[in-house]
Amino acid sequence: MSLSIIFCYVSQIGMSSATETLCGQAFGAKQYHMMGIFLQRSWFVDLVTLTILLPVFIFATPIFKLLGEEEAIANSAGYISLWFIPFIYSIVFALTIQMYLQAQQKNTVIAWLSLMQFVVHIPLSWLFVSVMDFGVNGAMCALCMSSWLLVFGEFVYIFGGWCPDSWKGFTFAALRDILPVVKLSISSGVMVCLELWYYAILVLLAGYMKNAEVAISAFSICLNICAWEFMISLGIMGYLFTEEEEVAHSVSDLSVLLAFSVLLSGIYPVLSGVAIGAGLQTKVAIINFVCFYAIGLPIGAVLGYVIHLQVKGIWIGMISGVITQTLALSFMTWKTNWDQEVSITSARLKRWYLKSGEENKQSSDHA
Template sequence: MAVETTPLLDNQTVSQTNGDDEQHKPVTFVKEFGYESKKLWKIAGPAIFTAICQYSLGALTQTFAGLVSEIDLAAVAVENSVIAGLAYGVMLGMGSALETLCGQAYGAGRLRMLGIYMQRSWVILLTTACCLLPIYIWSPPILEAFGETTEISQAAGKFALWMIPQLFAYAINFPIQKFLQSQRKVLVMAWISAIVLVLHALFSWLLILKLGWGLTGAAITLNASWWLIDILQLLYIFITKSDGAWSGFSWLAFADLWGFVKLSLASAVMLCLEFWYLMILIVITGRLSNPLIPVDAISICMNIQGWDAMIALGFNAAISVRVSNELGAGNSRAAKFSVVVVSLTSISIGVCCMILVYATRDYFPYLFTSSDAVAEETTHLAILLAFTVLLNSLQPVLSGVAVGAGWQALVAYINIGCYYIVGLPLGIVLGFTLDFGVEGIWGGMIGGICLQTIILIVVTSITNWKTEAEQAESRVRKWGGSIADH
């Protein structure tokens, strides 16, 4: 496999480099495992760091807003988790179509296609952003419909209007991320995210606290930080030409859009069904007869789970890149072995995180609350949190395999069945009908995750990877035909 800085020019070049790999392939399982692990960690490590940095932008803004007033904290928290969270899920999902197409095109040595794909994704995501604008504009009545108070809904709605530029920054950012990830240029993204995070912390303190601009300062810094990430990444692409993957703007970006839209929609449905599933847990918990303590406790657990999810997202990106690259290059065995390695690695980390959560269940709640009642409820939920952490070490990896192979539509159907036909109703029955409360709601929803994980394990295990490689070759020819003619 060619190194990151070496452009893949054509199929002949790829075949030659793959042949070199075969000659130097380790002969034992342990050596081969280590060889593949090194490839995975070169992608996963920077991807995890990037995810943590970008996740921290909103978290830092929320922290500084909380130092101003309770209503400012509520406004930022609700806008971040509900309005921006909804948009983030849709935009990330739509952009994930590029993980399949760019990754397989890169593996096949069709570099110029990557730049065209990114531009097509920009067209689709910018259009999607325009369609999501009403959610930002009319967010107060939407939030009140979800049960928020009028005061919080009005404050969050005002902040949401100011955060519209972030919505369009998402539309530019996610295609760039997938474009760079598919070429394994993840270190660039990590450096840019780290620099922006430091600047974000400095200017958040200056504008929100020092100058006393409150929510206005929070909106300015958060919007500016996301757009700065976009600008720096674009400058890198335009200046370096990304080893030939970027050849300038082209009208081909508007060709074959319908097929591209269908794959983007399948990706969006698949990821949104996963992304929103545990968010619904907090909403349902709020419907309990005495919800304050359970909602606070489950919010603490979701905060822990959110940070842990950044590790899983890194492996999700890594396996998506590895599988799509290898299938695009026709290396079915390498793609299959990558799945084995990343699954074992991720499960090992998940077991460690599960043990850590359970071992500290009497202590970690006090990092987030001074209430003994909330801390006690959080401790009771720790076993469910630990089990969720373990499941979420493998489940996003299997989703990454699905994205890399182009199974988004299949996984979307699996998610609907497991999450919303089995898990959610089961949680409601256990929580309300059988009166198990928040433990029952969460336990039922974990059942949905278990079922989905088992099905994905079975699907991945019975997959004919040679057939998947042939389909990847067919997909590259289909999507690249019009590009090759120019």
């Protein structure tokens, strides 16, 4: 996946986490009707933001050439980026609705809809790529179709009446008090982006090393294994992803560092989740910037290029950033006055509270 795609995709993941914070707090306060309003506000903010970021997709090729990437890589990344435009718009709805449903503990619905997407995506990919021989075009077309199918299923579930307490229909009230949602969305986006762009930049650094194709392939494989850690055995080898012996040996050389990364990845996401639930995204964004960009990235660059540890040096730098982030988040969680955070959250919900239709009706009756 090209850096431009990661740039926009991760920003949407981050901004969508504001939906998780707001809907989760509204559900906890039993202000269920506000969840649908928060969802609509998130759609508006995220769609506007994504539209502003579209030039990153459209001009991906010259951007990569400006960064010094090889012409073939830049052209390929730019071509794929154009295909990702319809996909990334589906992500706006898919992520926000998922967090809206998770806040109501409707995880089973999400699982079934995701399974439906998977079941459709696999045969579509096989048909377009292997049978019809459409190549990259076919793969991207299958991805877009299955992604929008998931969104369509989520729309049917919400609009079909299965969320009667939290979805009261579209309303202009969603456009009121939009600025606080924008601020929280930006804080959430910055928090997640600083964390996930970190890995994208490390992959970019690997592209400037000797034998760049092997370095990028080995590094990307290890990142994929980290992402799959909860789904597959940790004893997996690099040959699952590649037939290149040199790449597989490079993956094997990184396996010890990969093991530490897997261990850490079971800790810091929990701490980040606590921060998101409490609306502490701004603090986490600062922690991520210091730990990843002031500590991890320089260490990786020095070890990789100055000490000549190559990809292993970059990975050590990555782990250094993650370790310091984990320690900082642990300290923040320990020192946070949670009673005070509850008071802040209650005040925020009261400030943004809008009466439901039932409450307005009751008020009219009493009048």
